[in-house]
Amino acid sequence: MLLLRTTTTSSSSFHSSLPLLLIAASHSSSLSLPKLSTNPLFTPLHTPTKKMNLLAKLGFSTRSPTEPSVEPSSSSSLPQGPDEDIPAPGQQFAQFGAGCFWGVELAFQRVSGVTKTEVGYTQGLLHNPTYEDICSGTTNHSEVVRVQYDPKEGSYEALLDAFWQRHDPTTLNRQGNDVGTQYRSGIYFYTPEQEKAALESKDRHQKLLNRTIVTEILPAKKFYRAEDYHQQYLEKGGRFGFKQSADKGCNDPIRCYG
Template sequence: MLQILSLPAPARPLVIFASSSSSFKTKFTITPSFFPKSPKNPSSLSKTLKLTPMSSWLGKLGLGFGSRPGAATDSASASASSVAQGPDDDIPAPGQQFAQFGAGCFWGVELVFQRIPGVSKTEVGYTQGFTHNPSYNDVCSGTTNHSEVVRVQFDPKECSYDDLLDAFWARHDPTTLNRQGNDVGTQYRSGIYFYTPEQEKAARESLEKQQQALNRKIVTEVLPAKKFYRAEEYHQQYLAKGGRFGFKQSTEKGCNDPIRCYGEFANAPPWDVICC
């Protein structure tokens, strides 16, 4: 074991650069408190340091063998990613089931499912990403891999999973990759996220049926439901609450009114109808 034979106590902090990169240097400041105070008898310092292994000093600096700067941060990031990639462990109400769908901007998608008889609750949020507890801005940055989704809670006695799948396919274009209308980005991708083997089977069979009816390849992903991060409150039931222009849109069961993401005006342009 390498040992320090002698070392005078520094009068001021030492600065060590752990990286020699010309573009980036990680700086560590070693304050005198890391070292034994200089004794009146110099030989005493020498004896003290002879008994102190180099690994001990490095350990105090976070530079011990098997360690590197940022290791703790990396570990925390890996842990957060593990949580984000884990299953959705929320529990639906008794007798109810969950389903998750991504079909573009979640404002309009949520209203579609709100109107379906047998659906008792809807929430918009983020899933399938790598970061824990993302914000809307994080997701929009395109760096988290999250998808904007609607989590639907439904009573299977009143509404079948196939009914939800039919609404999903009718709502969007499943052949456009990472895009719905003017909304572009990985967060707008088409996806069905299943909770049970039965849901997976139904989703895949439904996709195959839809593909037979289209001459373009469907890009919808069918994956297990992962951790659901509820979006900020102002996104919840956005259109039912009035959207950006204060025009409240009906959530009545069975309602077939056109869904307008940005409000309704007498001279509303065509793109204002079903645009998100």
Template sequence: MLKTVASSTINATTTLITCPNVNLHCSSYPLSGPFLNRFTKSTKQTLRPLRTLSKPFATTTMNILNKLGFGSPRAQQSSADASIAQGPDDDVPAPGQEFAQFGAGCFWGVELAFQRVAGVKKTEVGYTQGFLHNPSYEDVCSGTTNHSEVVRVHYDPKECSFDTLLDVFWARHDPTTLNRQGNDVGTQYRSGIYFYTPEQENAAKESLERQQKLLNRKIVTEILPAKKFYRAEEYHQQYLEKGGRFGFKQSSSKGCNDPIRCYG
């Protein structure tokens, strides 16, 4: 429900969001069979400003506001912005480490899955593949910048193969739903593998072919060169390990196989 403060018209600076029974929900999916590991929580409250709303509800609201003309003004791209944003990821990993980028829906749960992998030294969540330079979460959720929510993995190839990371990627989400994972809908939630080397590209394509033979529906995962990575706002980083909205901390210990509960 949209409610304005001291005004009968929608005002982008004064709009509050109230939700009597929001199902705060971000699903994780196995490779096949019924979707598992769902965590839901109903609550009755006035939510915080859009930057800290639960992701599914915030995304839907922002898309509605954008269609009404209240979307992020920064989402209006320029050719200079597009050129920078579409350039390669020119960051340099630590000595002895390599980068990998994966998009598999809401990046909170995906990041925790990779945090638990032996040989992964660091993870970051962020935005890539879009046309806007230095996008914010609000920009990405406007649905106009074409960014994907991704996890950039820093890993030691001597301790963790790229194929191992691919296995985690496929197991974490449903790669057959276009621009959607559960209640999270939008291009930012698309399935993607973004490679840094020809070896990663070949491994990704071969892995996709193997997965396709296991599924009854067509995989829609995109496999593209890694482009400039924009680190997401700090509150998104290691979100579930830090406890998320409700303070329910989840283990990032290597080898931990506790179910990942993804919540706003």
């Protein structure tokens, strides 16, 4: 005679119950136990690795409660805006367009707190433009200087002052004899703080002028570094080979073409 009874047990890996079959047989009975299912859906997850993988897929943290969390270092540099590179640790980027970028770069090289300058193109329609491309007047790029500066050594406001002093912000798409959209006046901000400072600075300078400032203040777009021969052009000697000082605090007049 057989005595059949079912009970349930709860598996740590499943929320459903599975029946167990208990069999009691007399000495004259000859029964074989049923085979356990090989269906992978009912394969218990006994190993810690499988359990942690399942938790990870469900979006739960698999970090041990005793495992210390790792916070990003405060000295690390964070990405700013759309550029592919990042500023040095503890430093920031700023972008300015104020006419031909040769003279503008030298002006910023002389500002305290500036640790690096690069000239390039931004705000246009073409990916990775060349100087010839932007000179065609069809790409809408602006010639800009991207400044890397240390906020502990110099302020963004000091950069803004150098920007206003370097050019005439009331002439549209023109600085002196240089005419075209690539020479337009622009401040391209990387952070909300830079935007706020730029707008406030523009308002202050507008009160000092009789004509309307036409400077555009826009979010920074991807910076495309100009060809090597444009970099630090005037410091290296420019067109005529006469080097101009990039020393901090230098007030020598800047010769636009060298």
